Amino acid sequence: MAQPPAGNGSNGSLYSNGAAVNGSIMPSAGHYADMQTLMQSMETLSGWLQQNREEWASLQEGLARVERVQAQNEHISRVPHPGSGAGMMFPGGDGLVNGDTHTDTHAAPPQLPATPAEQPEDPDLDPNRPTLTTLQSALSASHSRISSLESQLRQYETLQTLYESTLSDATDRIRQYCFEQQNYIISLHRHYTTLLQQSREELVDAQLVHQGWQEGLQRLSGLVREAYGAREEERRPWVGRVKGLKEENRRLRAMVGWEVGPDGDSDEEEEEGRDGYGMVKTRGRLSGGSLEAVRGGDGSSMAR
Numbered sequence: 001m002a003q004p005p006a007g008n009g010s011n012g013s014l015y016s017n018g019a020a021v022n023g024s025i026m027p028s029a030g031h032y033a034d035m036q037t038l039m040q041s042m043e044t045l046s047g048w049l050q051q052n053r054e055e056w057a058s059l060q061e062g063l064a065r066v067e068r069v070q071a072q073n074e075h076i077s078r079v080p081h082p083g084s085g086a087g088m089m090f091p092g093g094d095g096l097v098n099g100d101t102h103t104d105t106h107a108a109p110p111q112l113p114a115t116p117a118e119q120p121e122d123p124d125l126d127p128n129r130p131t132l133t134t135l136q137s138a139l140s141a142s143h144s145r146i147s148s149l150e151s152q153l154r155q156y157e158t159l160q161t162l163y164e165s166t167l168s169d170a171t172d173r174i175r176q177y178c179f180e181q182q183n184y185i186i187s188l189h190r191h192y193t194t195l196l197q198q199s200r201e202e203l204v205d206a207q208l209v210h211q212g213w214q215e216g217l218q219r220l221s222g223l224v225r226e227a228y229g230a231r232e233e234e235r236r237p238w239v240g241r242v243k244g245l246k247e248e249n250r251r252l253r254a255m256v257g258w259e260v261g262p263d264g265d266s267d268e269e270e271e272e273g274r275d276g277y278g279m280v281k282t283r284g285r286l287s288g289g290s291l292e293a294v295r296g297g298d299g300s301s302m303a304r
Contacts, residue, residue: 059149
């Protein structure tokens with residue numbers, strides 16, 4: 001008998017205990033549990049990917065905001081001012097601040113305060129004017145934040161690339177696994193279909209053999225009945241002859257005055273007659289001379 005096809009690795013016996021429904025083999029419960037766990041993992045990874053995309057969007061927005069602030073700072077630094085430029089708004093002072101979340105790309109240019117009637121004679125004495133150190137510190141902080149955001153962006157890009165590669169590899173493996181399992185189920189179904197066909201053929205052959213035996217036994221029984229009937233037909237005239245001889249023997253005994261035996265004494269002779277197919281062995285006690293005397297006294301023979 002052919003052996004069933006081998007399974008794929010550890011999943012070779014995955015469908016061995018599956019129940020057959022409408023000719024199809026259902027996989028075991030462990031298969032569904034594995035697929036459910038895999039789908040949950042894929043959903044979790046999809047959530048992380050969405051979160052990374054949102055963080056990437058916020059990071060891009062932050063970089064754009066920093067660039068806008070830097071452009072506005074450069075624009076403010078190039079604004080001409082009369083005299084010593086007292087009362088101008090610079091980053092780090094009371095004006096725009098680096099990283100301001102309320103900065104708009106199309107924000108109106110900074111407005112110069114109204115020039116007072118009297119300007120101080122020394123511009124260095126203006127308390128609202130930012131110093132070079134303050135501007136350098138703000139610029140260094142902006143560059144540091146930009147570097148940090150770029151590093152975080154590279155990490156997110158690497159993580160996204162790794163996730164996409166892992167997802168693609170997992171998808172390919174799942175497709176290959178499903179294809180192999182489908183081929184395994186088809187081959188298993190084909191194997192058991194072949195076994196069922198062989199079993200049906202063997203059953204039909206056995207039924208034909210049994211039918212042949214029955215027909216042979218019927219013919220043998222008919223032949224035995226015919227032989228028994230022929231034997232009975234053959235021995236029927238001899239049975240009549242034996243009965244006639246018995247009757248003759250009884251009468252002859254009565255005529256000579258000998259004891260006449262009962263009819264039951266001739267059972268053995270009848271059996272001998274059956275064994276010899278009518279060849280009866282007479283066991284009479286009449287001697288040859290007495291029989292001739294009886295026949296002579298009568299003047300005729302009573303034997304037929």
